[in-house]
Amino acid sequence: MDETSHQQGPPRRLVNATAPVARALAGRRWMPLWAVIRHRGRRSGTAYETPIAVVPTADASIVLIGLPWGAKTNWARNVVAAGGASLRWHGRDLDLVDPRIIDGDEAQRLARAPVRPVLKRFPAAIVLDRA
Incomplete structure (x- = not known):
């Protein structure tokens, strides 16, 4: 199997191992970086919290x-x-609208200086407006 045929996304075992901890911490007032985004499946309509x-x-x-x-x-x-979606962040719920996918270069321009080097490695980002 060549590299182009790999399914895009995180390794399933990594997700399964880290999901319980991430869910427990994300969105808490004292966790400034981690949040929970609430969205619905585009085909199924199922509610998700990621x-x-x-x-x-x-x-x-x-x-x-x-x-x-x-x-x-x-x-x-x-x-x-x-x-759009809702976001549980810093212990508060925010409504977010007008989502758009941007490339890593644009994400770097929007980010604060200390985190720009991390975004340089990301192929994309999503930016949303606060409602």
Whole structure:
């Protein structure tokens, strides 16, 4: 099997091993980086809660989330298809609208300086406006 035929996304064993911890910590007031994005399946309509890491930005009117597994990440595609999502972050719920997938270069420009080198390795990110 060549590298181009690999399924995009995180290794399933990694997700299964880390998901319980991520879900327990994400969205808490004292966890500034981790949040939970709530979205619906674009075909099934099933409600999902996905732990994610919010990238600090200079513009408080937007929320930036890196997509280390690329633009075809299922939860990101669901959010774009729905036109928004809600986010549990810092112990509060936020409504987010106008989701758009951006490339890593644009994500670096939106991010605060200390995290730009991390985003340089990401192929994409999603940016949403606070409602």
